[in-house]
Amino acid sequence: MIFLYMIMIILVYGGMLILSLFSIRKTYQLDEFEPYEELLLSEYTKPVSILVPAYNESAGIYGSIRSLLSIEYPEYEVIIINDGSTDDTLEKLTERFQLVKINRVYRKLLETKSIKGIYQSKLYPHLVVLDKENGGKADALNAGINCSRYPYFCSLDGDSIIERNAFLKVLKPIIESDDEVIASGGSVRIANGCEIQNGELIKVGLSRKPIVLMQVIEYLRAFLTGRVGLSQNNLLLIVSGAFGVxxxxxxxxxxxxxxxxxxxxxxxxxxxxxxxxxxxxxxIMYVPDPVCWTEAPDSIMFLRRQRKRWHRGLFDSLWKHKRLMFNPKYGSIGLFSMPYFFFIEFLGPFVELLGYILLIISIFTGSIQIEYGILFFLLSLIYGSIYSMAAVLLEEWSMEKYPKVRHFAILFLMSLTETLWYRPLTVLWRVEGMIEAIFGKKGWGEMVRKGVSND
Incomplete structure (x- = not known):
């Protein structure tokens, strides 16, 4: 049963990889011909409100805002939502951007915690800071929506750095679709190891820590193969909270x-x-080229907390909308997307961990032939390392965000080791998250930011 399950997963991922390959091939080097400059002047370009929830983001918030203030886009506003930070986030923003308290229309379209004050920068009139009581990320984003003036909004993490033309690219499907596309997400990459000055990406680099390098590979696989494949037929159920419009x-x-x-x-x-x-x-679409660079956990402890939280979030979403599962009323979302995320993404770690445990027990008790043990290992290798290698190759062939051959070689060689150490760790953490979800654990867990911008 475990062998058949893993073969099914390999076939599904293989199909998504092929879809991604053809999709990215169609747009390969399209940037050289796409008239993004015309979008800057087009009357059809939609103004956008950029919402940045911030809770104790003092370490990286300044660089993130600087990157947003320098983007190439004709009309936008930046709204920072200080969600009851207990550090000096608000003080740092007030000092560096010369904030003054203003009276601004705040339409309570969505229920949120109380608003303490609204501030505007004397240096940048399109920069607004909303100070509110702590209510969590969702509450902060809802408050930002209430405060926003424009018909489209973008949610960004407080530790993110945006490439200058990323908004033109991620909003292009919305602009060209005549409102048929109501959401669009871009790629997220790891900023650890990059050279960033005052909110601008100066040079792409790689961290020296293996745990971070494996996250770089994991992000490439998730975005370039998984989301591109699902987006092709409007099957996408995730637009990253780090970069979505x-x-x-x-x-x-x-x-x-x-x-x-x-x-x-x-x-x-x-x-x-x-x-x-x-x-x-x-x-709802995914656009692979627009890139947002974000800080990744660089320690086992914080990465474990993140992965457990992600898996709990996956369970929450699936459970809350369980009536969609196999329901033909909801089309391909009910018949494919929901089953895919439940049986492969949610249950996958449990089945894989069970396979590891049974394999070890069977080898020691002699109840399984060595050939089956080798077969299981090869399936794990295909499931983990080989798809990661394919994602690295796809990145080098299409996006080329990592310019040096040395970067490509490091990522490629690291991807070979995923099955040996990194994947079993993440499988274990995700199973922990599954158990926590079943027993109803809430909350994010503390995450410490070091900041990715050298300012």
Whole structure:
């Protein structure tokens, strides 16, 4: 049963890899011909509100805001939501951007915690800081939506650095679709090891820590193979909370962000559900080229907390919308996407861990032939390392974000080792997250930011 399950997973991932390959091939080097400069002047370009929830983000918030203030986009506003930080986040923003308190219209479209004050920068009039009581990330984003003035908003993490033309690229499908596309997400890459000055990416680099390098590979696999493949047929259930653009009208009608650990995925699932129930033809897309650089955990302890939290968030979203599962009323979302995320993404770690345990027991008790043990290892190798190697090759062939041959060689060689140490660790952590989800554990868990910008 475990062998058959792993073969099914390999076939599904293989199919998504092939879809991604053809999709990226169609847009390969398209940037050289795409008239992004025309979008800067086009009357159809949508103004956007950039929402950045910040809770104790003092270490990296300044660089993140500097990167947002220098993006290439005709009309936008930046709204920082200080969600009751206990560090000097608000003080640092006030000092560096010369914030002054203002009276601004705040429409309570969504329920949130109380607002303490709204501030505007004397240096950058399109920079606004919303100070509120602590209510969590979802509450902060809902408050940002209430404060926003524009029809589209982008949610960003407080430790993120955006490439200058990323917004033109991620909003291009929305601009060209005549409102058929209501959400669009971009790629997220690891900033650890990169040279960043005052919120601008100066030079792409790699961290020297193996635990961070494996996350670089993991992100490449998740975004370049997984999300590209799902996005092709409007099957995408995740738009990363680190970099996603949404139609404010549709998000408000759907009820805004929910108070759950995985608020980004839950919102996307709810939007799909809302569209099907309203019988409207809307799309949620992923665009592989727009890149947001973010800080990754560089210690086992914090990475473990992150992965457990992600798996709990996955369970929350699936459980909250369980009526979609195998329900033909919801089309391909109910018949493919929901089963895929439940049986492969959610249950996959448990089955894989069970396979490891049974294999070890069987070898020591002599109840399994060595040939089956080798077969299981080879399946694990294909499931882990080989798909990671393919993602690294796809990155080098298409995006070319890592310019040096040395970077490519390091990532390729590291991907060979994934099955031997990194994947078993993440499998164990995700199973822990599964157990916590079943027993109803809440909360994010403390994460310490070091900051990726040298400012």
């Amino acid at each position: 949404f139609s404010k009208k549709w998000v408000v009608e759907a009820g805004g962000y929910a108070h759950t650990v995985g608020e980004d995925m839950e919102l996307v699932v709810r939007l799909h559900r809302f569209m099907k129930e309203k019988k409207v033809n809307k799309k």
